[in-house]
Amino acid sequence: MQGLKTTNILFLMLILLSGCYYDSEEELYGTTECDAVDMSLANDILPILENDCYTCHSVTANFGNVTLEGYEKLLPYVNDGSLLGAIMHSGGYSPMPKGKAKLLDCEIEKIESWINSGALNN
Ligand code: HEC
Numbered sequence: 295m296q297g298l299k300t301t302n303i304l305f306l307m308l309i310l311l312s313g314c315y316y317d318s319e320e321e322l323y324g325t326t327e328c329d330a331v332d333m334s335l336a337n338d339i340l341p342i343l344e345n346d347c348y349t350c351h352s353v354t355a356n357f358g359n360v361t362l363e364g365y366e367k368l369l370p371y372v373n374d375g376s377l378l379g380a381i382m383h384s385g386g387y388s389p390m391p392k393g394k395a396k397l398l399d400c401e402i403e404k405i406e407s408w409i410n411s412g413a414l415n416n
Contacts, residue, residue: 333408335414343363377409
């Protein structure tokens with residue numbers, strides 16, 4: 295009898311502990327911060343553009359006569375504010391990516407950070 299009780303208590307504690315474990319994991323996930331410091335065009339920005347923009351804005355696609363492939367092609371849209379305006383869905387710009395969900399906040403933050411650091415070809 296005593297042995298059974300101990301087993302039950304241990305079992306209960308296990309359930310409770312695993313409950314706590316999942317709770318804290320969710321919390322950690324929810325508060326994960328966006329690392330948007332020292333962004334590199336090649337490593338941080340291009341992967342986003344490749345995923346969400348190049349179907350329409352590669353050299354060959356060139357939708358809307360907009361090419362974002364290649365630093366020299368990308369820079370004018372950085373400098374006239376339309377790249378950021380489009381992905382932030384700001385008034386006066388065509389919201390991008392067209393027909394798809396807005397980029398993740400962290401992705402927008404990364405692009406903004408790269409632009410604010412001088413939009414280097416890094
Ligand atoms: C499904 C095709 C498609 C995708 C995907 C797409 N675009 Fe566009 N984009 C267009 C078209 C077409 C235009 C021309 C304007 C219009 O028709 O809205 C355009 C215009 C633009 C412009 C000029 C906007 C302006 O108001 O001057 C920018 C900047 C731009 N896109 C950036 C992006 C970025 C950055 C992404 C990825 C996050 C992206 N686009 C994804 C089709 C697309």
